[in-house]
Amino acid sequence: MRDADATRARILAAAKKEFAKRGLGGARVDEIADRAKANKRMIYHYFGNKEDLFRIVVEEAYVDIRTAEQTLELEHLPAREALEKLVRFTWDYYLKNPEFITLVNSENLHKARHLKKSEKIEQLFRRFVDMVGDLLDRGVEEGVFRPGIDPVQLNITIAAIGYYYITNRFTGSIVFQRDLMAPEALQERLEFNIETIMRLVCVSP
Template sequence: MEARRLAAACEGPNCQMPGVKKQPARGAKPAPIKRRDRERTRQEILDIAFEEFAENGLSGGNTDAIAARANITKRLIFYYFNSKEDLFTAVLEMAYAEMRAAEEGLHLEALEPEAAIRRLAEFTFDFHQAHPQFVRLVSIENIHRGRHMASSRRLKEMTQPSISQIAKVLERGAACGAIRPGIDPIELHMTLNALSFFAVANRHTFEAQFAWDMSSPKAKAQRRAEIADLLWRCVRKD
C-alpha cells in the first residue's frame, strides 16, 4: 500500500522512488523531482473521462485513451478510481453537481410564482442545450438501467435541494392563489426535464423524420418560449 501511495504521488522521468538512486549525467545538475497535484490530476481525469464516456459510452469508453490524453499511466487512473465503473459513477456525480450548482443560483424565492416557474423552465432548457454531452451521458446511464446512480449516495443527496426549491415555489404560489394546490414537485420536475431533454436527445431523429427545424437559434428560442408557456399553464390556477 505504501509503495502504491508513493508511486501515485511521484511519477515521470524525473521522479525518484525511495531506495532507488539515479545517477546524473557527468557534469549535469540533478533534475528536480516533479510531483503531481493530486486534486488537479483527479479533476483532469474526470474531465477527459466525461468526454470519452459521453462520446463512446461506458462499454466503448477506453481508459487507455483517457490515460494518453491526460499524459499519465492507466495505473494512476485506477489509483484514484478503483475501476472503470467507479470512474463512470464519478463522472456522473460531477456532471449532475454542475447542474445542481447552477440551479442553486436561480434564487426562485425572490420571484413571483409565474416568473419563478418560467425562469425554471428557461434555465432547464438552456442548460440542456448548452450541455449536449450531459444529455448523452444521462442517456447512456439509462441504457445501463441507472445502476451507477442507484449506488451513489451523493447523486441521491444532490437531488433534494432541487426538488425542495420547486416545492417552495409551488407552496408559495398555492398560498397566494396563483398556482393550483396539490402539484407534486417531482412530477413537475419530470415533466420539465422530459420537454427540455427531448429537444436535445431526439433532435436529429425528429429533424430527419419530420423535416422540422430544431437547431437554428430561431427554432430554439421558439421552443424555449413554448416550454415555459406549457409549464406555467400546467401549474397555474384558472
C-alpha cells in the same frame, strides 16, 4: 495536494468527454489517460476501476446541474417568474451541456446500476425537490399556482419537454421537415415549453 487535485480534475474532465462520446462499454482508459496527460496507474489510484470512474462522472454531471440551479436564487423571485426562470435554465443547460444528456442516456442503458451505488444522489435530489416544492407552495400562497401539484412530476415534465426535443433533434428534423436546431426553432420551442408549464401549473396562464 494541489497537484493531486489538478490531476484528479483533468482525469474527470477527460473521462466525461470519453464516456459521453463512446459510452461505458466503448470508452477506453488509455484514451482517458492520454486526454488527461496522466497514466492508467494514476486513474486506478484515484478512482478504482473503470466502472467506479463512470459512476463518479455521472454523479458529477448531476452535481453540476443541481449546483447551477442553486445559483438561480429562485427563492427571491415571485413564483411565476421563478418557475419561468427554471424552465429557461433547464432548456439552456441542455443546449450548452450536451454531454450531460449523453451521460444520462448511457446510465439509463445500464438501468442506473451505478447511481444505485451513489451516496450523493439521494441527498442531492431531495434538496432539489424541496426547492421546487417550496416554489410551488409560494405560488399557491401568492394565488398564482394551483394547489396539489407534485414537485417530482413537475420536474420530470420540465426535463422531458426539453430533453426529448434535443435527443431527437436529428430524426425530428427529418420527420417534421424542419431544422429543429435553427435559432428561430430553438426560441420557438423555449416559448412553447414555458407556455406549456405555465398552463399546467398556473391558475390563469
